[in-house]
Amino acid sequence: MASMDLTLQFVPYNEIEGMSSMGRIKKLLDLVKEDKIILLEGRLRKEEEVELIKTTMEQIDDDFKGLEIGVFYSDQQYGDLFKWLKGAFVNMLMGDRIGLTVIGPASIIKEIKRDPSKFQLLAHAPHQPKKAHHKKAKAKRRR
Amino acid sequence: MLQLIQKFISRVFSDLFKSRKKIKLGLYGPPNGGKTTLANRICMDWLGEEMGTVSHIDHETREVQVKEQINIKAGKKELSFNLVDTPGIATKIDYEDFMKKGLHEKEAKKRAKEATKGVIDAIKWLDDMDLVIVVLDAIKDPYSQVNITIIGNLAARDIPVLIVANKVDLKKSDVKKIEAAFPQYDVVGISAKYGQGIDKFYEALFMLAEK
Numbered sequence: 001m002a003s004m005d006l007t008l009q010f011v012p013y014n015e016i017e018g019m020s021s022m023g024r025i026k027k028l029l030d031l032v033k034e035d036k037i038i039l040l041e042g043r044l045r046k047e048e049e050v051e052l053i054k055t056t057m058e059q060i061d062d063d064f065k066g067l068e069i070g071v072f073y074s075d076q077q078y079g080d081l082f083k084w085l086k087g088a089f090v091n092m093l094m095g096d097r098i099g100l101t102v103i104g105p106a107s108i109i110k111e112i113k114r115d116p117s118k119f120q121l122l123a124h125a126p127h128q129p130k131k132a133h134h135k136k137a138k139a140k141r142r143r
Numbered sequence: 144m145l146q147l148i149q150k151f152i153s154r155v156f157s158d159l160f161k162s163r164k165k166i167k168l169g170l171y172g173p174p175n176g177g178k179t180t181l182a183n184r185i186c187m188d189w190l191g192e193e194m195g196t197v198s199h200i201d202h203e204t205r206e207v208q209v210k211e212q213i214n215i216k217a218g219k220k221e222l223s224f225n226l227v228d229t230p231g232i233a234t235k236i237d238y239e240d241f242m243k244k245g246l247h248e249k250e251a252k253k254r255a256k257e258a259t260k261g262v263i264d265a266i267k268w269l270d271d272m273d274l275v276i277v278v279l280d281a282i283k284d285p286y287s288q289v290n291i292t293i294i295g296n297l298a299a300r301d302i303p304v305l306i307v308a309n310k311v312d313l314k315k316s317d318v319k320k321i322e323a324a325f326p327q328y329d330v331v332g333i334s335a336k337y338g339q340g341i342d343k344f345y346e347a348l349f350m351l352a353e354k
Contacts, residue, residue, distance in 0.1 A: 046292065046295040046296050046298075050269070050292060053232065053266065053292065056235075057260075057262045060235075060236055060255070060259050065236065065237040066233070066237070067235060114284075
């Protein structure tokens with residue numbers, strides 16, 4: 001049975017903290033193009049996420065099909081006032097460090113599914129050798 | 144008497160110098176959600192002509208399309224805007240997907256290249272929008288990062304948003320899931336193809352314009 005190697009690379013937030021937006025995007029895209037699945041501590045700013053999509057589109061070619069991205073963090077919704085205040089305080093201190101961002105090449109990741117409580121990463125099946133080749137080889141041996 | 148004259152002069156001057164800014168109403172969302180179908184319905188309802196072509200193949204709209212001077216009325220309410228239909232925003236485009244839908248390799252590669260340019264243009268046009276309708280396919284998972292990123296960006300730019308849950312004519316559609324995913328926004332369930340919910344959509348559009 002064919003297997004597939006997956007490389008997960010953890011990127012701590014302090015590795016991108018001091019970088020410009022374009023610097024962050026370049027670093028993350030370079031890793032994706034090395035067929036790595038990035039686990040980024042924290043998240044990009046909203047405008048950086050859009051810029052990442054834009055830059056990805058500019059770099060799509062026959063070899064690079066784009067990426068899949070999923071950002072997971074607890075929203076500050078909801079519950080009682082104390083929980084909301086606590087969440088807002090933590091957000092103020094930690095900012096973009098909260099949460100987890102998963103980014104991977106579209107050639108490896110089929111889909112990142114998310115619902116409020118969980119995150120699923122669906123990978124493409126590894127390439128299977130075609131059965132037709134075996135049949136042709138058998139037919140040749142019989143002759 | 145003096146007050147009447149002052150009011151009259153003030154009204155004349157404000158009419159003369161009022162900036163006639165045209166509202167730009169954008170249709171945004173992932174590919175194949177029904178943006179162009181909705182644009183066509185709006186244009187047919189108020190102009191008597193369609194705006195663009197639709198297809199079962201993703202990324203049919205690959206250029207930003209603008210229809211100017213659409214005036215919609217309901218009772219005493221009136222709204223004028225330029226309608227901007229944008230290419231679906233995606234994080235990946237694979238020409239082989241188009242080949243699976245029947246396109247030849249050359250055609251598929253050309254479509255893929257146009258589609259990437261279309262996504263870039265759609266993102267660039269975000270800055271110019273006054274109001275945005277985000278069109279989501281009500282049978283698909285609303286929690287995709289593309290949806291969250293688009294809506295998050297619009298919120299960050301203080302652009303009023305109305306979410307349309309399209310394709311309610313289909314059995315698997317789930318408007319409540321979209322409402323739960325984006326509780327801070329008004330969500331209207333419609334079928335752009337068959338016209339279900341369109342009156343409620345126009346009511347919601349008037350409310351959006353007042354924000």
